[in-house]
Amino acid sequence: MAALIFGALLAVALRAETGRGFNAADWAALRFTLVQATLSALFSVLLAIPVARALARRRFRGRSLLIALLGAPFILPVIVAVLGLIEVFGRGGWVSAALGTLGLPPVQIYGLHGVVLAHVFFNLPLATRLVLQGWQEIPAERFRLATLLGIDGWSMFRVIELPMLLRLIPGAFTVIFAICLTSFAVALTLGGGPRATTIELAIYQAFRFDFDLGRAALLSAVQLGLTVFAGGIALWLARGEGFGSGLDRGLRRFDGKTTTARCIDALFIGVAAVFLLVPLMAIALSGLPGFADMPGQVWTAAVTSLGVAALSTVLLLCMALPMAAAIATERGRMVEIAGLLGLAASPLVIGTGLFIAIRPYANPQAFALPVTALVNAITVLPFALRILVPRARDIVARQGRLGLSLGMAGLPFLRHVLLPRLRPQIGFAAGLAAALSMGDLGVITLFADPNVATLPLQVYRLMGSYQMEAAAAASFLLLILSFGVFWLLDRGGHRHAET
Amino acid sequence: MLKLEAATIRNGTFTLSADLIVPTGATVAVIGPSGAGKSTLIEGIAGFLPTAQGRIAWQDTDITDQPPGARPVAMLFQEDNLFPHLTLAQNVGLGLSPNLRLSPDDKARVRAALNRVGLTGMDTRKPGELSGGQRSRAALARVMLQDKPLLLLDEPFAALGPALRMEMLDLVAQIASETGATLLMISHAPEDARRITKQAILVADGTAHAPRPTGELLDNPPPVLRDYLGS
Known part of the structure; x- marks a missing residue:
């Protein structure tokens, strides 16, 4: 196993033409890779916090099914999701059609925002699961005690939930950042061009179009350095200690009973579910006739x-x-x-x-x-x-x-x-x-x-x-x-x- | 005979020293306060804990460096004596062949062993479908087929009720006398020790003492044992 990977890396290293250095396109690819990974991780994690909070404190029919579905993008083929997103957000998609009836111009999916959109589609569920896990590791006793002390809403967030988030978010962010660094299929389909090329995609282009093995190898070496660095940070952050154990008496929450809180939670769960499910429905709807x-x-x-x-x-x-x-x-x-x-x-x-x-x-x-x-x-x-x-x-x-x-x-x-x-x-x-x-x-x-x-x-x-x-x-x-x-x-x- | 010659058995930072002889065919209880090292002694003999100094020998063969499976030892643990995913016949069959290659003759012996412990017709059951007493019987059936000259018990019946525990101990005594095995058994209850053992090893203060007649030791306990027994 190690021999295989190191053998491949050695082949890359021997071929890499370090002397020639980076050209402008390579620098652009490096910059784009970092920017899109940062934005993707940022949006995924920011959106995941309210969704996970809502899922943590609400009990409703289909909740466990929804949480199980959050695992589905892991095995969802990228190309299928991309096609689904194009059906919804593309130039001829549902959103553009809706805008058209209002006399507005259609939206464009290709480029940086499309790549980020697809990455959020894939990583929002992962981020939600990671953050939700943090919520579930808070012992039920903590919430009971907080309720007894009359803590609710915003103060509950500050006293109990914020410390957990501050500990958990850097790890979740880095994991998703690292995943997006090596994004290939999304960049291949929704990115491209000098302004939206990831390093992974640049490797492919150097290979396929220019057949420039030296450049592909050099880019591979840079890519490897990036992933090892980000992966190392993710592993280092992941070894944080837990939240202390409780006697775990099935989480019953007493806070967040106001109508506003309920509406906000329902909104976030609803928006996340629609965002994740509609592109798949679009594929099923448009795929069936041509089957x-x-x-x-x-x-x-x-x-x-x-x-x-x-x-x-x-x-x-x-x-x-x-x-x-x-x-x-x-x-x-x-x-x-x-x-x-x-x-x-x-x-x-x-x-x-x-x-x-x-x-x-x-x-x-x-x-x-x-x-x-x-x-x-x-x-x-x-x-x-x-x-x-x-x-x-x-x-x-x-x-x-x-x-x-x-x-x-x-x-x-x-x-x-x-x-x-x-x-x-x-x-x-x-x-x-x-x-x-x-x-x-x-x-x-x-x-x-x-x-x-x-x-x-x-x-x-x-x-x-x-x-x-x-x-x-x-x-x-x-x-x-x-x-x-x-x-x-x-x-x-x-x-x-x-x- | 089983010989521990100036042996030191290490269990983490704890060490137990033993210099004693157990004659072939003896039935021996291992008694002593909690944490004194009873399990350390048994696991040292079985080969799960390393012997740091000295040696352990069976019938003049040095077994100090043998792995557990190669030693002349059959052992029952406190729990998990059967594999939950295998049938009773397979579990018992492991006593004949560790890779479960059983000839028709072997299978007949497995059935006979199950009959002997009162589990006739239960060959295809799995441990999860049995009561605690039946699981103990199945483990004993395997011990019979293993036919090892040394039988070590680390309180395998502790979770059973008193009547059932006595029944199992009697079965153990019968099997040991039928196969001529030398029995070493950890015991917390003096009545268990009196019931089936003739000798007893006292384990206290990091030392396993040479065996003495069980009745004598229990009737006339040294102070450390008296505190433990509470009488």
Whole structure:
């Protein structure tokens, strides 16, 4: 694992032409990357605070469903969301149409604000979940005591909630900032041009249009420096201490009973739900009619994508399971660090490295699909480890000694105890891997020749040739397939699972 | 016989020293105040805690550096003695083969062991569907098949009611005498110790003392044990 990533990085480093330095376009890309990531993180977190506060103190039907839905963007293919946002906010979209009836000019989605809009769409749910978690970690006793002391509304916010937010917000901001730094597909579809190009996109352009490997490698090195720096800060901020434990008697809130407070909460929950759900509805509505007569290459691409997703899932499990086992049995400090490397190196950086490494020996285009599957697996690895390791540790702590006393050390323990008991977590991790690989529009763009396409790439090509109806239908298919494979694998892990 | 020769067993910062001999086939209670190191002694013998100095030997074979699975030891813990996701037959079968490759002959032995402990026909049940007493029986069935010369009990029946606990202790005594196993059993209740053990090791002040007849030790306890027993 580490050899793979470091090998790719080494290839990049050897190729990077540091002597030549940055040209004006490179500086613009760096500036745009930082500006869009800052704005995206800022808006996501600022909006998340009132939404999370409302969700924390209201109980209503569909609340848990809404919170579960906040996890959905994680496996939502970027290209699908982008298309949905274009349907709503684009030049010919619903918002523009509504403005048109009022005699106002249509809105424009391409450029900085479009990129930020899409990033907020993806990261508002994540930010909301992070902030909501902070609220839920405040022991119910604190609120009870505060109520007893007559604290309500604004003072409640200042006394209890603000200190929690001040501790939590920097971490949430940095995580989202780091995620947006490596944004590729959003910038590819909604950005572009000299004024809206991220470094990740510049790597792609250097590669694809100029075939300037030296410049791609140099940009990759800069990108790596940025992500390592931001990721390091995020990790450092994340190790903050908790809020002290309470006896946790189901959170019952006594404050915020005024009509104004209720209306404000309802407004924020409503706006967030509409903002997140309407673009998906738009895809379903415009995708359904064209579903029957989709071009043949869409179906071919769908089959290709399923194959890539399957391969990627297998590769992920082959890496993640031995690593999780090693970490759980405490033989794996280094292994744990290797798992985190996947976070630091962005997909396009690894892709660039692999391209440079393969090229002297073979035609990289021939490896488009396996490389995509591999890079997808590496990207998911840190998340998979976070899902698998805590449970694996738990199993080893509870049942390791029994296994040892029966002479089951090693393979028998892995096969008869660890794997069966990890099944729900394995299913969940496999589901994530399959869905993310299914919807990924990243490395494949570097490697693919015109005859090969995964489904997301096919959607992108249809968009590029302005076949919007076919693109909508194909992305609806992609949406169904991504959520479908996730659901199947996750459910497979839970069926017949033992407590 | 089990021999601990000037052995020091380390459990974190705590150390327990033992220099004693347990004859083959003996039934021995391990008694002493809470926190004195009873579990440390048992886990040291089982191989879960390292022996810092001295050596542990069984029938003149040095087992000091052997891993737990390789030692001539079967052990029951306070809890979690069965794997919850495996059936009773699989759990008991682990006593014959750690990778669960069981021949038809092995499977017949598993069934026989389940019969012996009164769990006839429960092969396909999982531990979660059983009562505490039935789980203990299943664990004992596995101990029978493991057929190790040393049987160590770290209070596996502590959570059972008095009548059920006595029943389990009697079953343990029967199994130990049938297989000729040497039994070491941690005990908090003097009546348990009197019921099935002939000798007792007193663990106090960081030392495990050589075994003495159980009745004699309990009838005439040294001060540290008297304070603990409260009589």
